[in-house]
Amino acid sequence: MKLQQLKETIVAPITGINKSAVAIIRISGPDAISISQKIFHPWPENFEFRKAYYGNFSNGDDGILLCFKKNSSFTGDETAEWNIHGSIASIQSILEEACNYGARIAKPGEFTMRAFLNGKLDLTQAEGIRDSIESNTEYQFKLASQLRKGTLQKEISHIKKRLLSTLGMVEATTDFSEEIGYLNSEQAFSLLSAAKNSLMILLQRKQTSELIKRGIRIALVGRPNAGKSSILNRCLGRERSIVTEIAGTTRDTIEETLDINGIPCILVDTAGLRTASDIVEQIGVNRAKEETHNADIVWYIYDASVGWQEEDSNAYDTIQSRKEIVANKCDVSSTQKGIPVSAKNGTGFDNLFTTIKDLVGEIDTTSQTYINKRHTVLLENILNSVNHAMYTLEHNLPSDLLAVDLQSGIRNCNEILGVEIHPDIVEEIFSEFCIGK
Ligand SMILES: Nc1nc2c(ncn2[C@@H]2O[C@H](COP(=O)(O)OP(=O)(O)O)[C@@H](O)[C@H]2O)c(=O)[nH]1
Ligand SMILES: [Mg+2]
Structure with a gap:
């Protein structure tokens, strides 16, 4: 870090760049207030830090000015925030004006880096941001x-x-x-x-931490027509995967990320396990088998109306990852084996989701980081x-x-x-x- 860089006044929008009602531009560094004085008018009489003022900006926009004293700001340097309309044109022109008065555009993470270098937070807290x-x-x-x-x-x-x-x-x-x-x-x-x-x-x-950060990979595996795609769709709440009564409908793996009770999950629908005559389907079946190795949990799904078959036992036994048996179509017939669900009417999913909680373990959010x-x-x-x-x-x-x-x-x-x-x-x-x- 060159010390010179720390003396520069930096500016950037701190809100997203997509259209929004309001955009906030943060300017931080030794000239933050003097540049604000050139851009915001009328400059408040008896100006105070940490007080919001409504007024006009020199790029033709209007909005709110809020200033922070050195050491009492996020970065630790003198800082101003300009609340303007969330127009890309307004954002660009105000940034240009700030740069014309001597500021430069902040690099990614530079506000937080200043906060770190000024001792406002340590490196783990910066990572936490x-x-x-x-x-x-x-x-x-x-x-x-x-x-x-x-x-x-x-x-x-x-x-x-x-x-x-x-x-x-x-x-x-x-x-x-x-x-x-x-x-x-x-x-x-x-x-x-x-x-x-x-x-x-x-x-x-650390393991819980990694799982929560990258998401739990769950493979939906089983024989054709067990209802794997229907279960994916039910979890997503929309018709993502094609569902038909024709065995072999899903021929490739389909991945979707979703939030299940606060935990990020990647659900992977796969082609039904069978010896396929069609080469495309066979590739899909091979991919399904690969998925059983990559997954954190395999939900092995079978059709309760047909019952657990020898082919199910054979396929299930080859799975090395953590696995759960799921009995689908429980609206048609009840079963003793596995977690009973019905993709058709949505029953049993709370029980199915406890398998995710069991993998992750207890998370004490008051102490766990x-x-x-x-x-x-x-x-x-x-x-x-x-x-x-x-x-x-x-x-x-x-x-x-x-x-x-x-x-x-x-x-x-x-x-x-x-x-x-x-x-x-x-x-x-x-x-x-x-x-x-
Ligand atoms: N009664 C009933 N039928 C279902 C259920 N889930 C799926 N099905 C039907 O079973 C057939 C195969 O479903 P699909 O999701 O394509 O199975 P996949 O081959 O394992 O992906 C379709 O006709 C679905 O409508 C369920 O919970 N109950
Ligand atoms: Mg399918």
């Missing part, structure tokens, strides 16, 4: 919000504190062992096991260091070994938080942000 904006379902938003609000930041700070205390004890006893005496290994050990516990809890949550790949690698590094340090203590090995592990653990904590991190990594993270954030 990105993930919040990108979230589509309730659980995605809740996990992202915990990250944004600093849940992970607090956890990591706690772990870091424990490692720092242990390191302090180790250094004091090596430097002044005559006055202080020997290291209290019991105390050091209990500090480290507390850190280890927190690390294990965080790492346990997104743990992404970047965090996971670093958390694993810290855990390794802590384990190693605990081993050193248990075996009474030289304490300089201890110091090396503790320092490495602390460095990894810092990297998660974004303290003393390489500028390239920071740039890379913020480049994934959308424009205006």
Whole structure:
């Protein structure tokens, strides 16, 4: 990051670029207010920060001006927000005017990057802002919000504190062992096991986190005419997949993303499993088999009015992924085997959806946060260091070994938080942000 860049005044719309009633333009940096004074009129007498003023903009639009003092804004720099009409023409002309007065267009993520560099938030919270904006379902938003609000930041700070205390004890006893005496290994050990516990809890949550972020892949598999396509359509609430009484109607896989009780799911309808004479259908059948490997859950669907057949057993047994038997057409006949549903009249779907909840596990949205790949690698590094340090203590090995592990653990904590991190990594993270954030 060049320091020069931080002194520049940056401007961009912070609302979407599609037509909307209102667009908000944010301008942030040392000239934010002086440029606003040139663009907004009449400039309010007895101007105050954090007060909304109605007036005219020099591009011919009218709307609201709202200004924030340095250190009391999102970015930490002096900032103004102009609420104008959501016209592309109005947005463009006001941006041009701001640039003519010396501002430049903000890069994607640059407002948040300034907030990070000004110490308004740590790197995990910045990631939480990105993930919040990108979230589509309730659980995605809740996990992202915990990250944004600093849940992970607090956890990591706690772990870091424990490692720092242990390191302090180790250094004091090596430097002044005559006055202080020997290291209290019991105390050091209990500090480290507390850190280890927190690390294990965080790492346990990474799988749920990944599933919620990318969505649960569910393959709808079974013999022709079981009602796979009808179940897809019922879940979607629209006729996406072609349904007929002719066996072999679905010949290719069809993927649809949807929100089931707040969890993102990718439903994959497949060709019915049978030995097809038609080459196109056979390719579809092969794809269906492939899908059974890719899926997080396979819903193996059979026709309850026909009953569970030997072919069903054979096909079901070959499926390696997590799988559930689903008995469709329960409006026609009842069954003992599998989860009874009726795609025709919509019964049984609540039970079917519990299979998704069972895979994801309990999500405590008051404490659980997104743990992404970047965090996971670093958390694993810290855990390794802590384990190693605990081993050193248990075996009474030289304490300089201890110091090396503790320092490495602390460095990894810092990297998660974004303290003393390489500028390239920071740039890379913020480049994934959308424009205006
Ligand atoms: N009675 C009844 N018929 C169904 C139900 N679901 C599907 N069907 C019928 O079964 C036939 C095959 O359905 P389809 O969804 O194309 O099955 P697929 O080959 O497994 O995709 C169609 O005639 C559907 O109308 C259901 O729950 N109850
Ligand atoms: Mg079908």
